[in-house]
Structure formats: C-alpha cells, structure tokens
Amino acid sequence: MKDLHQEADAARRLNAIVLYACSGSHGHRVLAENYRDLMHSLGIDAVAVDVFTQEGRERFNVWISVYFRLLRVAPLLWRCLYGGWTRVPGINFIRRWVLPRRFKKTQALLLTERPDLVLSTHPIATAVADFLKAREVLVAPLWVAFSDWHIQSFWVFPNVGRYLVPIATQLKTLEKSGVAAETVSVVGMLLSQPYYTQNKTREAAREELQISKSSNVVVIMGGGKGWALEQMIDGMRKVQAHCIVIAGSEKRKTELQQHLRKKKHSGDWTILGWVDPIPYLIASDLVIAKPGGLTTAEVLHLKKPLILCEAMPGHEEENGRVLNEIGVCWAVEVDELDSLVSNFFNNGDLGVRSVPAFDQNQSNNDCPRLVRQTLAKAFALGIQ
Numbered sequence: 001m002k003d004l005h006q007e008a009d010a011a012r013r014l015n016a017i018v019l020y021a022c023s024g025s026h027g028h029r030v031l032a033e034n035y036r037d038l039m040h041s042l043g044i045d046a047v048a049v050d051v052f053t054q055e056g057r058e059r060f061n062v063w064i065s066v067y068f069r070l071l072r073v074a075p076l077l078w079r080c081l082y083g084g085w086t087r088v089p090g091i092n093f094i095r096r097w098v099l100p101r102r103f104k105k106t107q108a109l110l111l112t113e114r115p116d117l118v119l120s121t122h123p124i125a126t127a128v129a130d131f132l133k134a135r136e137v138l139v140a141p142l143w144v145a146f147s148d149w150h151i152q153s154f155w156v157f158p159n160v161g162r163y164l165v166p167i168a169t170q171l172k173t174l175e176k177s178g179v180a181a182e183t184v185s186v187v188g189m190l191l192s193q194p195y196y197t198q199n200k201t202r203e204a205a206r207e208e209l210q211i212s213k214s215s216n217v218v219v220i221m222g223g224g225k226g227w228a229l230e231q232m233i234d235g236m237r238k239v240q241a242h243c244i245v246i247a248g249s250e251k252r253k254t255e256l257q258q259h260l261r262k263k264k265h266s267g268d269w270t271i272l273g274w275v276d277p278i279p280y281l282i283a284s285d286l287v288i289a290k291p292g293g294l295t296t297a298e299v300l301h302l303k304k305p306l307i308l309c310e311a312m313p314g315h316e317e318e319n320g321r322v323l324n325e326i327g328v329c330w331a332v333e334v335d336e337l338d339s340l341v342s343n344f345f346n347n348g349d350l351g352v353r354s355v356p357a358f359d360q361n362q363s364n365n366d367c368p369r370l371v372r373q374t375l376a377k378a379f380a381l382g383i384q
Contacts, residue, residue: 019125082314100131133159188367226252235334
C-alpha cells in the first residue's frame with residue numbers, strides 16, 4: 001500500500017522547464033539554475049535548458065562572437081540598436097516568427113515533455129515558447145524572470161502569463177508597455193541558496209582565505225567574460241589595498257597576470273580564475289564590478305559597498321543608471337576609481353546613499369519566500 005501511495009504522489013509531481021540562452025555571460029544561466037533549484041526544493045521536477053546547446057551551440061558561435069565584437073568596437077551602434085530596436089522595420093516579426101523557427105529541437109522538447117510550467121530567463125528562449133503559445137500548441141503557462149534591473153521592451157512578449165521582476169519600478173515600466181499589473185510579481189533577484197544561508201563573518205572568511213585581517217581588501221569582478229578588467233586594474237594602480245581580481249576563467253586569469261607584468265603595476269594583487277565568489281565577497285571591504293544584474297544583486301545582498309564601473313553597452317549601462325538612481329555609486333570613468341576608493345578607506349564613505357537606499361527599494365532578502373508564494377498560488381501547492 002505504501003508503494004502505491006508513493007507512486008500516486010510521484011504521478012502528481014509538477015514538472016517545469018527553465019529555459020535560458022548562454023551567450024558567454026553567465027547571468028541568464030545562473031538565474032535559470034537558481035529557479036530550477038528552488039523548484040526542486042518545492043518538489044517540482046525542473047530542468048534548466050540552454051536553447052543554444054539544445055540546438056547545437058556551434059550554429060550560434062559566429063553570431064555570439066559578432067555580438068561581443070560589436071560591443072567592443074562599435075558600442076555606439078549597439079546602444080542605438082538597443083534603445084531603438086522598435087524603429088527597425090520588420091524586427092518584431094523577426095523576433096517573434098522568424099528567429100524561433102531556428103529552435104526546432106527546443107520546440108520539440110517543450111511539446112514532447114509537456115511541462116506544467118515554462119520559465120524563461122532570456123528573450124531568445126522566451127521567443128521560442130511564445131511562438132508555440134501563439135500557435136496554441138503549448139498549453140503550459142509561460143513565465144519570465146529578469147536578470148537585469150531595467151526593462152527592455154524587446155523582452156516583452158504577448159503570451160507571457162507572469163513576469164517575475166527584481167524591483168517595483170519594473171512593474172511600472174511594464175504597465176506602461178500594456179502589461180497587466182496582476183501578471184507581474186515583484187520578487188527580487190533570485191540568488192543561489194548559499195547566499196541566503198551563509199552566516200560567516202568577514203574575519204572568519206579572511207582567516208579561511210589566509211587574508212590579513214588588517215588589510216584593506218577590494219574585490220574586482222568583470223563577470224564570466226572578465227569584461228574590461230584590464231581597465232579596472234589600471235584605474236586601481238595607485239590604490240593602497242589588497243586587490244583580489246576574479247577573472248572568470250583560467251584564460252582571463254593568465255591574460256590579466258600578463259597585463260600586470262607588462263604594465264609593471266606594483267602593489268598587492270591576487271588574480272583568480274573561476275571561483276566561488278562568496279567567501280571573497282564576505283572577506284572584502286569594497287567591491288568594484290560592472291553593472292551585471294546578478295553580480296550586483298549578490299554583492300548588495302551581502303551588504304557590501306559597491307562601485308559600478310565599465311558597463312557593457314546597452315543593458316548594463318541601463319542597469320547602472322537604475323542602480324545609481326537608488327543610491328549605488330557609479331564611476332563612469334575608470335580614472336575616478338583612485339579618488340573614490342581612497343576616499344572610502346579614508347572616510348568610510350562613497351558619497352552616496354549606497355546599500356541602505358537599495359534595501360528600501362527592493363525585497364531581495366525575501367526573494368525565495370516570494371517566489372515560493374507565487375508558485376504556490378499559481379499551482380495550489382499548499383506551501384508557505
């Protein structure tokens with residue numbers, strides 16, 4: 001009898017597919033995995049799927065390379081495209097009807113697995129599910145979770161049943177775009193579980209990492225690609241502090257070590273490849289990072305003073321603008337880093353409201369609970 005009950009319980013388990021598209025930066029992937037893991041904790045069978053990998057990543061590598069090269073060599077062009085895509089003739093037809101047709105294996109997966117929920121963390125992945133919803137062949141509700149602090153209308157699709165957004169200003173922006181307020185949940189930016197459960201002190205983290213307890217420690221981050229870290233390093237060359245640079249990969253680690261030798265920068269530098277950033281963030285006095293959505297959410301959740309620097313054109317520049325409006329320090333030029341950091345260590349101040357203002361404008365500490373409540377309400381899970 002017990003086995004029959006267990007089989008009946010298993011048959012009632014919900015299943016979900018969390019879609020993302022990993023183009024090199026890891027924010028969309030990590031956010032997708034965070035939602036997958038939270039669903040697992042609720043007894044929902046969830047899998048995270050990279051639509052590029054699903055289709056065969058080599059098909060998209062050229063376009064991904066073009067995208068990152070465009071960001072570097074023609075930032076003004078990309079800014080114009082990012083801010084004015086709606087004025088490009090036929091672009092809405094392309095994103096909703098032409099582009100999704102290239103993702104036939106992802107379409108087949110969604111139709112074969114028949115999930116109870118499809119959640120997307122990337123607009124390309126959303127486009128595939130929206131395409132099937134528009135054709136009325138995908139029954140499951142389509143939800144979208146954003147990994148940025150602003151709203152880009154390119155991310156909005158007519159067949160999305162719910163948007164999970166980090167801050168309340170995004171709700172207002174979506175409303176102006178015609179999205180019904182009752183379909184938007186302000187839940188914060190969902191981080192991996194260790195961020196919510198860690199209780200290590202700065203002193204304990206430093207002891208574990210063998211960092212002097214008396215040092216001024218600055219952590220410098222550039223995302224998975226190690227974006228613009230050379231420029232950030234050059235901007236910090238006069239600062240008296242132990243600078244820990246998280247390069248994002250062994251390749252970038254080697255490049256940055258060579259850069260330090262070439263520029264003959266003195267000082268106390270530690271260059272790391274791909275590491276768990278949590279202990280280093282806890283051990284830090286100050287963090288310098290580009291305005292990536294997930295990275296900044298992780299830093300601010302740990303209540304670390306943050307300086308934004310060297311934004312990627314388009315989405316990160318918009319992130320920087322939003323975060324700066326709610327009190328996060330933004331060094332628009334790397335030449336500002338020396339004075340900002342020196343002033344911070346001399347006066348304990350960045351000259352802005354910083355973390356307290358951020359806390360008042362978002363609910364990231366409660367994010368797991370808010371997501372669980374949203375899922376419970378939608379699927380009658382009977383959980384708190």
